[in-house]
Amino acid sequence: MQDTQLLNEGLALMGLGMGFVFVFLTVLVIVTTLMSKAIGRFFPEPPAPAATGNRRPPAPRQDDDVMVAITAAVHRYRRRHRR
Amino acid sequence: MEKLLTLWHGSGLYNLNLGQAVMILVGLVLLYLAIRKKFEPLLLVPIGFGGILANIPEAGLALSALDQAIEVARPAVLQQLGTALGASLDPLADAETWRQTLKGLAHDGASPEALRAARDVAVGVGYGDGMLYSFYAVAIASGIAPLVIFMGVGAMTDFGPLLANPRTLFLGAAAQFGIFATLFGAVGLSALGVMDFSLNQAAAIGIIGGADGPTSIYVSSVLAPELLGAIAVAAYAYMALVPLIQPPIMKLLTSKREREITMTQLRPVSKLEKVVFPIAILLLVAFFLPDAAPLLGMFCFGNLMRECGVVERLSDTAQNALINIVTIFLGLSVGSKLMADSFLAVETLGILGLGIVAFGIGTAAGVLMAKLMNVMSKMPINPLIGAAGVSAVPMAARVANKVGLESNPHNFLLMHAMGPNVAGVIGSAVAAGVMIKYLG
Numbered sequence: 001m002q003d004t005q006l007l008n009e010g011l012a013l014m015g016l017g018m019g020f021v022f023v024f025l026t027v028l029v030i031v032t033t034l035m036s037k038a039i040g041r042f043f044p045e046p047p048a049p050a051a052t053g054n055r056r057p058p059a060p061r062q063d064d065d066v067m068v069a070i071t072a073a074v075h076r077y078r079r080r081h082r083r
Numbered sequence: 084m085e086k087l088l089t090l091w092h093g094s095g096l097y098n099l100n101l102g103q104a105v106m107i108l109v110g111l112v113l114l115y116l117a118i119r120k121k122f123e124p125l126l127l128v129p130i131g132f133g134g135i136l137a138n139i140p141e142a143g144l145a146l147s148a149l150d151q152a153i154e155v156a157r158p159a160v161l162q163q164l165g166t167a168l169g170a171s172l173d174p175l176a177d178a179e180t181w182r183q184t185l186k187g188l189a190h191d192g193a194s195p196e197a198l199r200a201a202r203d204v205a206v207g208v209g210y211g212d213g214m215l216y217s218f219y220a221v222a223i224a225s226g227i228a229p230l231v232i233f234m235g236v237g238a239m240t241d242f243g244p245l246l247a248n249p250r251t252l253f254l255g256a257a258a259q260f261g262i263f264a265t266l267f268g269a270v271g272l273s274a275l276g277v278m279d280f281s282l283n284q285a286a287a288i289g290i291i292g293g294a295d296g297p298t299s300i301y302v303s304s305v306l307a308p309e310l311l312g313a314i315a316v317a318a319y320a321y322m323a324l325v326p327l328i329q330p331p332i333m334k335l336l337t338s339k340r341e342r343e344i345t346m347t348q349l350r351p352v353s354k355l356e357k358v359v360f361p362i363a364i365l366l367l368v369a370f371f372l373p374d375a376a377p378l379l380g381m382f383c384f385g386n387l388m389r390e391c392g393v394v395e396r397l398s399d400t401a402q403n404a405l406i407n408i409v410t411i412f413l414g415l416s417v418g419s420k421l422m423a424d425s426f427l428a429v430e431t432l433g434i435l436g437l438g439i440v441a442f443g444i445g446t447a448a449g450v451l452m453a454k455l456m457n458v459m460s461k462m463p464i465n466p467l468i469g470a471a472g473v474s475a476v477p478m479a480a481r482v483a484n485k486v487g488l489e490s491n492p493h494n495f496l497l498m499h500a501m502g503p504n505v506a507g508v509i510g511s512a513v514a515a516g517v518m519i520k521y522l523g
Contacts, residue, residue: 010269031363032252
């Protein structure tokens with residue numbers, strides 16, 4: 001008798017708990033989607049190029065050297081591994 | 084000669100009993116697993132060492148002042164304790180029997196007033212709380228340590244993948260089925276008469292399936308502190324075993340074609356979304372489930388510190404220094420619960436067995452949910468990421484990625500799997516809140 005009561009309680013908690021977890025996360029999905037839409041609509045991200053434009057200029061001089069080194073390495077690697 | 088004899092009677096070897104010896108061995112095994120096998124070493128090294136410390140005979144590091152007095156005090160003091168606890172000690176029996184009677188009374192049956200009086204006697208004679216006992220009282224009994232760790236986890240969590248694809252929250256919800264199925268399993272075992280778990284204990288065992296160390300410790304400290312040692316050890320050991328437990332289940336439930344599904348790239352998420360999201364969760368928790376507020380509140384607080392970008396120093400401390408300090412004390416405190424009389428029981432085996440079942444069911448539920456979503460929605464979802472719905476951040480996501488790569492070497496699922504992974508953290512905290520609400 002007491003056993004069945006314990007089992008029933010366990011079953012109730014299982015149903016209740018799983019149900020609540022799903023309801024809560026469903027609400028969270030809805031809220032998140034709405035929030036993302038609202039933010040995308042009213043506060044769009046500033047266009048990216050402005051930020052990259054500032055950061056790029058100092059790079060090219062190093063980039064040439066680095067590119068040469070990488071190209072050489074890739075060539076050598078490919079030649080060695082193709083055979 | 085007499086002095087030599089006192090020295091011998093005070094030595095650990097003379098006082099060592101079988102239970103303590105076994106528990107010291109258990110501590111050494113945990114250390115071995117942590118150091119050689121790299122099983123969650125950050126937790127298992129302190130836990131294993133704490134377990135050894137707690138079982139040093141006569142030292143009483145994990146005992147309260149009262150327990151310590153009962154354990155080692157002179158007969159005169161024992162009589163004082165007896166009167167304080169309202170016990171009638173048989174004058175003909177020897178001190179050992181007195182100790183047994185007092186121990187039984189102190190842990191079961193004495194009124195709070197009598198316990199306080201007895202404690203005053205013990206402190207008055209010069210006994211104090213053991214070091215590990217104090218750590219436990221401050222770190223775990225108060226609930227603080229798991230919560231501070233949760234704050235640090237929040238500060239390390241990037242909600243970006245989840246925000247880019249909020250539907251992965253369903254996977255985190257589905258994987259919590261492991262928790263509740265295990266709870267039911269534990270209740271079933273007691274109904275069949277195999278083990279003896281109360282509903283509270285069953286709930287605390289089930290939460291192992293959430294694969295979330297701090298949540299497990301928090302829930303068991305509230306619902307079933309007597310099982311805390313075994314539950315924490317099981318939770319952390321299985322989290323380390325995620326790469327072994329999950330792949331067979333994942334492969335069993337998916338076909339090769341399903342494992343090869345490539346997912347569309349995630350959209351970029353704006354900073355504002357990331358700042359608003361933890362506040363949105365917090366408000367939802369406040370409205371719907373205040374019992375999950377300690378866990379999710381600290382989690383969201385940590386995440387807000389990370390994302391708002393104006394408190395770099397605080398976020399850095401929460402992620403590094405603070406979480407490390409708290410981990411040390413949390414580990415040692417859990418170790419203090421590895422005492423022979425509570426750990427060496429059939430129940431511990433039951434907890435270890437049910438824990439691994441919980442992990443398996445959680446993984447399976449996540450994968451099946453992902454398959455279901457795949458059928459219903461237009462956007463393709465690789466079922467493997469469902470397995471990441473059991474929290475175990477970031478191990479479960481890495482496992483999903485690895486299994487995916489085995490089927491298709493160009494299919495990187497890691498970022499997609501991080502979504503359900505952090506959803507699992509939220510899901511298990513919500514499940515914890517429901518259980519505490521229902522049973523606490």
